[in-house]
Amino acid sequence: MASPTPPPKRHPYAQWAPDARALDLVGDKWTLLIVRDLAAGPRRFVELQRVLPGISTEQLRSRLNRMVADGLLTRQRYREVPPRVDYELTRRSHELLPVLGALARWGLDWAWTAPREGEAIDIGAILRVAPGLISAPVSVSGVAELSVLRADGTTCHYTITVSRGTATIAEAPASDADVRISGTEADWIDALGPDADRDRLATSGDERIARVVLDGVGAIAPRATRAA
CATH class of the missing domain: 1.10.10.10 (Winged helix-like DNA-binding domain superfamily/Winged helix DNA-binding domain)
Structure with missing residues (x-):
């Protein structure tokens, strides 16, 4: 048809x-x-x-x-x-993914705040831009499994693979992860929010890969409150 x-x-x-x-x-x-x-x-x-x-x-x-x-x-x-x-x-x-990444980075720099009233929250919506956001050194490669425990008791898994300066994402667990990062939805909101408070995330494995991934998708030096 x-x-x-x-x-x-x-x-x-x-x-x-x-x-x-x-x-x-x-x-x-x-x-x-x-x-x-x-x-x-x-x-x-x-x-x-x-x-x-x-x-x-x-x-x-x-x-x-x-x-x-x-x-x-x-x-x-x-x-x-x-x-x-x-x-x-x-x-x-x-080929639009780097464009989306640049748009997301601009949003992190200039428009990022804690969740507003009425906004839908899906940590995956942030992580799916990882291929366009993460710019890793060519020397860094590895697999990170990110787990989000939702309020309804379900867990969402995201696997971000960094290789030769690029990143890919899959919405599935990783049996061969070099690092595993997990937390509740609230923990991830804190980690990816403007304050980049990652203290409550549980990380086990390669800290360097964890840092590359979290720095890539998060707000590192927010400028939203800086005078334009």
Whole structure:
């Protein structure tokens, strides 16, 4: 069955400039966050709904159709009952991860605070930007497993692999981790918040890898309160 034709862009910039062309593709609300939340691997529609609180079913369907048509995502259908459809980043959208990292770093430097009232909290939303945020020395390589104990009693695992100056992330435990870092959701909020208070995180293993990962995804020298 052919994929639905996505609607035309509602507000194209219609300007012959590379940044305007880029924003024509990724400037819509939710598009970059969908790229972020697929950085760790393919997801189903319902999984994207879960990690993107606030997006309606129709908004998500429209964005995914548009992104598939624009070559930012692939859609893989499986003959299963119930039907299963996975969405995955293409090479084009993988190359947006450093852009997302730069945007996140700017947010850490200039807009970062403790959680605001009403904001959804998902530690994974911060960690998924790791491939764009972490800039490790080429001499440093290793695997870090980060575990977040949620208030509902479930534990989320994230594996960040650092190698040759780059980082990748998977949302799964790591049997071969060089370092394991764990804490409650509240502990991680303290660690990744503007004060970078990591005292309550439990770390076992290679401290150097732990430092590279936590420095990469956290606020090291927040400037949000500094005069512009």
